Every structure is written in structure tokens, then in C-alpha cells.
Amino acid sequence: xxxxxxxxxxxxxxxxxxxxxxxxxxxxxxxxxxxxxVLAALSEMGWxxxxxxxxxxxxxHVQGIPALxxxxxxARVVAPAKEADKIGxxxxxxxxxxxxxxxxxxxxxxxxxxxxTIGHIVYWFESExxxxxxxxLFSIGCGRVNETPMDVMWASLQKIAALPQDTQIYCGHxxxxxxxxxxxxxxPNNDLLKQRAIEVADLRANNHPTLPTTLELELAINPFLRAxxxxxxxxxxxxxxDAADVFGxxxxxxxxx
Ligand code: ZN
Ligand code: FE
Numbered sequence: 280x281x282x283x284x285x286x287x288x289x290x291x292x293x294x295x296x297x298x299x300x301x302x303x304x305x306x307x308x309x310x311x312x313x314x315x316x317v318l319a320a321l322s323e324m325g326w327x328x329x330x331x332x333x334x335x336x337x338x339x340h341v342q343g344i345p346a347l348x349x350x351x352x353x354a355r356v357v358a359p360a361k362e363a364d365k366i367g368x369x370x371x372x373x374x375x376x377x378x379x380x381x382x383x384x385x386x387x388x389x390x391x392x393x394x395x396t397i398g399h400i401v402y403w404f405e406s407e408x409x410x411x412x413x414x415x416l417f418s419i420g421c422g423r424v425n426e427t428p429m430d431v432m433w434a435s436l437q438k439i440a441a442l443p444q445d446t447q448i449y450c451g452h453x454x455x456x457x458x459x460x461x462x463x464x465x466x467p468n469n470d471l472l473k474q475r476a477i478e479v480a481d482l483r484a485n486n487h488p489t490l491p492t493t494l495e496l497e498l499a500i501n502p503f504l505r506a507x508x509x510x511x512x513x514x515x516x517x518x519x520x521d522a523a524d525v526f527g528x529x530x531x532x533x534x535x536x
Contacts, residue, residue: 305383314346333358334413361398394432395422420458421503429527444495455489
């Protein structure tokens, strides 16, 4: 595999992420939560930043871009077409559904996942089996649905659910422990979830990341991908509702949790 991913904490609970193509030396930052830690990671690895791949316009994902461009003026900024004018800097490339973004010899397919923001996109490096999910999907959770109806976010998550099960998923935030606590209220008899909640508590007690995760694991334990699960429907008293409505109910409960 010619790709190496470097993940490191930024701000209070964001992750900085770099993907490096060993064949060409190209390196992309996925979002830029903060300039200094991203620059520190680049220098630690000895990598030159060539691309910045923006998932969405929120401040905790774009505020580090000017610092990165000051250090790497030739880096290309790639942003979702639907909110490229709101990321605080000029985008060099605006992308939509099905576009393929090249990072050296690597290719990332753009998947539009409206919900958290209207223009949110995720980057799927198909040949590497890696997904950068931004704030659309978290481990055992999903982003707040700020800008679309619930069924639109459900459809966005279904696009991710349809990717290969062995896809490695990197996310914008380390929220897994709180997500697991909530998920157990929705899916209390899920043995795999119970087991993972214990592992996650242990990882966090030692300040270790719980990410990346895999799609296979998330399909088994993430209630936001499991709105059509019979046990979950039963727990919620929504046996005959649409999956999108079940999803909406889970998301509303999480907002209040
Ligand atoms: Zn966000
Ligand atoms: Fe965020």
C-alpha cells in the first residue's frame, strides 16, 4: 500500500489527518483544525504538504488553512463546491459528487453527504480502502444534523454504509466514548457494542485514539447506521416507522442526551 495516514489530536477533540503517497511524496491534510499541530506532524514525518482536502466549512475544520498556506504556498485547497465560498480562503478546486481528487498517484472519490452542513463531502480513497468522513460519521455516532431534514442525513449515511465493509474510517472528532454511552441506551442488548464500549473506555483512559474504525464494525454497533434494526425499533417503540424516521428519533434523543 503506497499510502500512509498520520492521525494526531488537535484542539480539544478534533483530529488532524495527513495522507501521504509514498510513490510520489504527495501529502494531503484532511481539513485543518489548527495550523501548528498539522505543521508539526508534517515536519515530524518529513512530508511536504501538497493538498488540503476540506470536508466542510466549520471553523474547527478550516481555521488552520492560512497557517498551512503560509508554510506551503503551493499547496492546493480542495473544497466542496456548495460551500467553497465560506471556508475563509480561496479554493483552488471546487468538487462535487463523483469527482476524483488526485493526491500524487492516489485518488479520492468525492461523496456528497449533506446533513451536518448542506455542502459536507467525504473523501473515499477507494484503492486504499480509506474514508475520511469529516463530521458526517463518527465512531458509534454521527454529526449533528444542522442544515437538512433528517431523511437527507439518513440518505447520506446510507451512501457510506454501501461502501466496502473493510473500509477504514477516519473521523473529524474523538467522540466515541460519549457516543458509546448513548448508543447503549438505544441498543442495550447488543453484545458487540457492550464489548466495544469497554474497549473504548480503556483506550480513552490511556489517552489512546479509538479511530480509525471500520465500516464493518460501525454497521454492527453504530445506532445511526442501524435505524432499520428490529431490536432498536422495538426499544424506541417505532416498529413500523420508516428507517429515516427512526434515525431522526435517535438523532433527536442524542441531541437531548
Ligand atoms: Zn462540523
Ligand atoms: Fe467539527
